[in-house]
Amino acid sequence: MNDSVIKVHDKYFKKSILFEEIDKAIQDIADRLNEELEYKNPLFLSVLNGAFMFSSELFKKLNFPCEISFVKLASYSGTSSTETVRQLIGFDEDIKGRTVVIIEDIVDTGLTMERILEQLRIMKAADVKIATLLLKPEAFKGSYALDYVGIEIPNDFIVGFGLDYNKRGRNYKDIYKVVE
Ligand code: IMP
Ligand code: MG
Numbered sequence: 001m002n003d004s005v006i007k008v009h010d011k012y013f014k015k016s017i018l019f020e021e022i023d024k025a026i027q028d029i030a031d032r033l034n035e036e037l038e039y040k041n042p043l044f045l046s047v048l049n050g051a052f053m054f055s056s057e058l059f060k061k062l063n064f065p066c067e068i069s070f071v072k073l074a075s076y077s078g079t080s081s082t083e084t085v086r087q088l089i090g091f092d093e094d095i096k097g098r099t100v101v102i103i104e105d106i107v108d109t110g111l112t113m114e115r116i117l118e119q120l121r122i123m124k125a126a127d128v129k130i131a132t133l134l135l136k137p138e139a140f141k142g143s144y145a146l147d148y149v150g151i152e153i154p155n156d157f158i159v160g161f162g163l164d165y166n167k168r169g170r171n172y173k174d175i176y177k178v179v180e
Helices: 017-037 052-060 111-122
Strands: 003-010 011-017 043-048 065-077 084-089 099-107 126-136 150-152 175-176
Touching: 011 126, 017 052, 017 126, 017 150, 043 052, 043 111, 052 099, 065 111, 084 099, 084 111, 111 126
Parallel strands: 043 065, 043 099, 099 126, 126 150
Antiparallel strands: 003 011, 011 175, 065 084
């Protein structure tokens, strides 16, 4: 089997976005951040686990004084409701009054991002920007602005470049889409 098809657990995935294209999209985001946030002393907040690879590539391309921290979303079910509550954990930074840039791997429906925005509002961030490597516009239901979007993709399930299928597949430098 050639390397453009990989198997993760029970599913096959076909190479769909090459690292070169990903890298160019990240450079475009970095160029804009370098221009727009140079004097804002921003705090970058990388959302684990998926965004670790994007965060690392993006952060290397920034050339002004800035800081990065890592957060994770803990999902748990409330006792009185069947709704899943997601809360940010890993915050040890003082968010109040800061310009915060959320770094995400992918925005799908936008619900995860909604939760993060809520938390940052409670913590009184002065300004919150969103940088996402990937966006599925057909699935997105959010009513907030996505400030920095790398690549728009169709509603296909993908792995690679940090994204997983049941914890596997994060290690590939290119992005692969599921073969139905
Ligand atoms: P949302 O809350 O629907 O926007 O989903 C966002 C989260 O779902 C992302 O942070 C990913 O962890 C995960 N996700 C969405 N689409 C994909 C995909 O195609 N592959 C892997 N993970 C995905
Ligand atoms: Mg994620």
